[in-house]
Amino acid sequence: MAFIENKILEITDNELRKTISDEVKKLKEKTQFGLVFEQHIPEVVPIYNSKIIVKSLVALKKGKITDLYRVKKINNDDVELRSEQDRSIISVRLDEVFGVKKFGDPIFPALIPMDYVDNDSDVTHTLIEADNFHALQLLEYVYPNKIDCIYIDPPYNTGSKDWKYNNNFVDEKDVYRHSKWLSFMKKRLNLAKHLLTDDGALIIAIDDYEVAHLIVLLEEIFPGHECNVVIVNHHPQGAGGDNISRTHEYALFLTPKGKKVLKGKREEGVAEEWSLARSGRDRRNYRFGRPNSFYAIHVDPETLEIKGVGPKLGKDDEFSTDDTEEGYKRIYPISKKDNSQRVWRYERSSMIKKIDQNLIKCTPNFSLKVIKKSNTKYRPVFSNWYGSRYNAGTHGTDLLAKIFGESADFPYPKALYTVYDALEAVLQDKKEAFVLDFFAGSGTTLNALALLNSSDGGKRKSILITNNEVSEEEGKSLEKKGLYPGHPEWDKNGICRAITFPRSKFILNGKRDNGDILEGFYSTGKTLALEKTRKVTQLGFVDGKTLNGKLKKQLVSLVGITQTKIKATTPFFVDEKNNKCILFDDTQVDLFLEEIDGKVNLTNFYIATTNSSAFRVIKEAIQESLGTYVILQDEEMPLSKGFKENLAYFKLDFLDPNEVALGKQFNKILPILWMMAGAKGNPQKLYNENERIPYLISEDGSLAILLQENKFRDFHSKVNEINNITIFIVTNSEEAFFEMKSEFSTNKVMRLYHNYLKNFEINRYWR
Template sequence: MAAINDLLRQIPDTSLRDRLEQEFARLSKNKKFGLVFEEHIPECTPLYDVPVKRGSTVALKTGHINDLYTVLKIEEDIALCRNKTTGDTRNIPVSELVSVAQFGEPIFPMLQPIAAVENAPDSNLWHTIIEADNYHALQLLEYLYPKKVDCIYIDPPYNTGARDWKYNNDYVDSTDNWRHSKWLSMMQKRLKIAKRILADDGVLITTIDDNEYAHLWILLHEIFPNLTHTCITIQHNPGGTQGKKFSVTHEYAIFSYSSESTIFRKQHTGGDVYNLRRWGSTSGRYEGATCFYPVILDSNYNIIGFGDLLDEELHPTAQVEYNADGTIYVWPIDKNGIEKKWRYGRDTVESVKDRMFIEKRGNRIEIILRRESEPPKTVWTDPLYNAEAHGTDMLKTIIGGGFSYPKSLYAVHDALLFAVSGKKNALIVDFFAGSGTTLHAVNLLNVEDNGNRRCILVTNNEVSDAESKALREQGYQPGDPEWEKHGICRSVTWPRIKYSILGKRDDGTILSGEYYTNQTVSKEVERSFYQLGFIDNPTELTTNAKKQLVSLLRGKDGKSQLPQSLVKADSKFIVSDKHSATILFDVNAVNEWLEALEDQDHITDFYIVVKSAATFKEIKAQVSNLLGPMNVTLQVKRPMSDGFPANVEYFKLGFLDKNSVSLGQQFREILPLLWLKSGAIGRRPEINSDEEPDMLILPQNGFAVLVDEAKYAEFAKKISEVNNIKVVYFVTNSEEAFREMTDGIKIKNTYQLYRDYIDNFVLGSRRDS
């Protein structure tokens, strides 16, 4: 029905159009249940770089993209065109026409290099940005990476009713009765192809808000019936929107994953670490028969294992012992030289090895233990997810300009963290890339854990509504260089990625600001003690007076440190597992208080109600001896000026003529695709001569191509002499020859050019249409 609605708009007779629209509206009132939406007229993409020639499907640059013509002939830059709907013919200047690709028609893509940035010359890792309509780019990605993508992260248009996205080159706004249906049609086409590139253990992450959440939830269940779908609520706007009824502070991230997928757990940070060595009244060596043994480090100070229990009559020579074989023993001895014990016995310590790290403090080495990791929660409220502070403002810091509603870098980072933190070589795709937050987050994730994850961004080069109006008034049209430079990919996505990698802008100015990382450093500090000596008779404090006293206790952030509800009628002190402060009302209960404080490592502030300074100092010493110093874990920050050790290639999606491809005349244009299909390893190879080579053997890129099959013997010999070739392409029209050549080189991944390439897009278009 939506297709009929679009066609009705093209009827020039207003009276007839009005009558038909009325009848159509009456017929369309029939109630439908479930996720029912129209397929709509197939989407079309204008191809400004594809020349108009005889047989081309075209549209007027200033007309509707779905008002299509077929070019019958061209004479003196005038094209005779037949309208595909009415059959009428007319002469149109070629300069006023644009070639059009209809969804469902076979396309033969190529990648035109636009720019590159290399800030890790010693790394073989190269990210990719593709400027393109994401539907055609997804068709390309299906050829390159079928079932090979570890994570797809997308932030599609939220369809709020603002003029923020287009369907068939027209903005969809709140007045469009079919805006939800068009949105679903658009998403369905893309998610169907995304399903074919997602690995069996891959994770799809889709962000959305309330406008389309319910529809998307059902659509995901229909397209991915075998996946589990979990909705995460993210507080991205703590201040809330200025709504009439409610102030909205959240959006959603839907995680879709299979039984084979892993949702990784998040390591604790902040104060969630503690010393492996025990302290306090029961921390001595001989109070734990199985807890005195060495933690063994290698010469690079990596924890490699644990030694045997030491006989009771033997003693280490020092807290840190350096052995002749290069290993290092670390014993549970405190800074006063007193032999203590580890928190875990020798028979259980292996289970927590992965949570240990070391801190070097002078000539001492402390073994620090992170608390056990935990699965992600379904509500995220970290201040770092604030999209204004860590999305909009960060983008302004980097490129000096704005972009509508970029995601917080850290919200995207953490979403990817749960999907790929255990996959350091993961392939990540975002085909609604917008300002490029996903690639930015991948670079941050890689630098935190020395990962080698690769990211592919796809975004169009759409010009905003306001800018497009201004450019048209100046006489520019889509496809003109002046128009294209204002598009999102060229003016936002690429500069952001380039500047964030280099740590500086094109004009040489250095990026200011810092990134928050998930790396931490532990620092030992003393706990804070406060004498409350202004009370004359502490033992006579009433319950109400104690509550008033507790209400006065404020932390550095100005917030109350203890709730008054913890005060009971007989409270002599307060010790809580959930609060970082404690108070002793009655010094006569000091021993009972100290016993309650045993192992309460999280308590940082101690309030003691006592008039005597000497008594206060004595109790302070007892607490210090019991709990020892405090390990404060600080989050490591990374200066933006440091950039990232990463490399990126920026391409624009183009299209080739099928006949030329079939004849093997487009090798130069196909070569970037072969590089990507082989893993985008190393710097992209180029052909510098005008002549097509007989063969290419590229161990630095991990692939080889035999162009002239008559040279097979020479090619096979050269292949056998190198070790890094993982993928081989044979240019041949004979399937039998392809099989024989494949058998002769004994390399697993081989492809037949150009048959493999052509068949993929012909069959794919049939399946998608």
């Protein structure tokens, strides 16, 4: 096209040039540039448990799902079918067919409760067993522009039958493999984009088989977003490929252009920490040199909390070392070595300000430290993630085995901390976010989100969607037994019921159904500050001050200190880069102590002396001068602790719109209304099957439904003052609905069933 446009510029006739140029412009607007692939239509989805009625669209359990039939007659257990292809008529048993939906057909979804994990929490996750396209259509109604983050790990299309199209596994021999995958993904991503908030992020795990195609597809579907690629080194031992053993996969972060959405790990708090008492031989470090910096600091001996400071003292004033009347310990800057009266780093007024700012801390051995705090900032999100944290064997396959107590039949689960870090990059400042995963697999996203909530006190909720397919091998084995999808024995082996839900339930409860507690530990993402004593080592086999330069270099090399600038006359050497130092001449200890004063990063000291008495004195002086130091260590949490969060598990079903309009399917629509009201509490507690109730109000005040218009006044008096409540009104009259709606203070008022039916009738088009 660019070549043609250049040739157009060479046309000398102005009118002809303009005419052709305008026509080319129209062609460009209609023509797809970049990624071109077959749009496979239709994609057909099995509905195994749907009610078969006359005019239902069905397929044969022993046939291809793409060979479709329309139900003509039903006679008890037999059914007469007409082929959609050649109009031929066949008769089969009713239990030999199942319902199907073409993409684009209108659907009227319902959620059937399957199970509930109740941990008495105000955080409830949702798991939906369904084909994800129809589930996404439902979520577009429930959560339009309300999802803060979508994380998906779709099939990688490796050719090893890792996914199905039209109910058939796609293998490497399928010439349409790539275009089927792209068509499959495009339909779902077109729906997903309507769910994201304005600053929401889409994260997709993918590998080399489709990453290039996927990036171009994302650019087409999300023109207002940018795609950032992160390399995740998840398989350090390497796998696959005749020429290259792959050790990596990718995480694609799709974020709105011009918005700062991604943030690395938060860094705040302690930047430095050092002893509060001054040391060294300078007179300014003694009471007589700086009397205003000598006073008591009061510490609660039980909690080590700083409670205040003692009175101002003159340079010769006497002072009490006994506990205060409140029982607080008085701590003075007095040397433990020689009882000399030293000084604090700050005068009394400055010290009070530091205490008020929580910058002074007392250690278990009652030494005091000053903490220099940094402002909150974030590390950048780097484009290459590596390390044991992302190992899919250790934190994916092995973790799943710990959760189930045995090897789980699920290939290539994602490493928990890969998902954790990806979610944290988007959500660390969004503690009440909604997260969606519509390729939920083994349930790693819920696990990672629960761990993130536990680490930072968040109340984020996840919505997981997964089908209940079995592997090809398992499917063939079950078919030999005469079993097909929809049979209880088949369904219990499906991914949702055998892996996703059990894993989610076990990790929330911290134990399996048989009562066995889960073994192992999570890394919480937090760090613990552990107080450590500086290591002082005597090199008693040599008198350092007698060594020449060459021997000194050999000695420092022995203990891992750099040889740079070591000379024969060097009495000591400080290697701050490696946090080490060495004293050769034990008679130069005063100069050595002045040199290391304040260098709190030094942790390892080597004293080259044969004099053990001198070594002990030097060791005490070093430890008094610098005190202890703090190291940061990853905090761990046992899997057995579980998470105080709930999980509602549903199966997607489809309703007859006429029955909906007549109010006959209220209980099946109720979970959808529960989700729209924020998915709070146990949805099973909303059901009332015993009587025709005039209205329903949830216990937590998040949801209210008026079922009988003549009870409006009573209903209004009960719900109008409840904050953040979502209200549904069942009425056939549009005029009556708007009249009732106008009397509520909230704007979250919707009409049933008209709103529901209208939405799903309109949203039946292709995307």
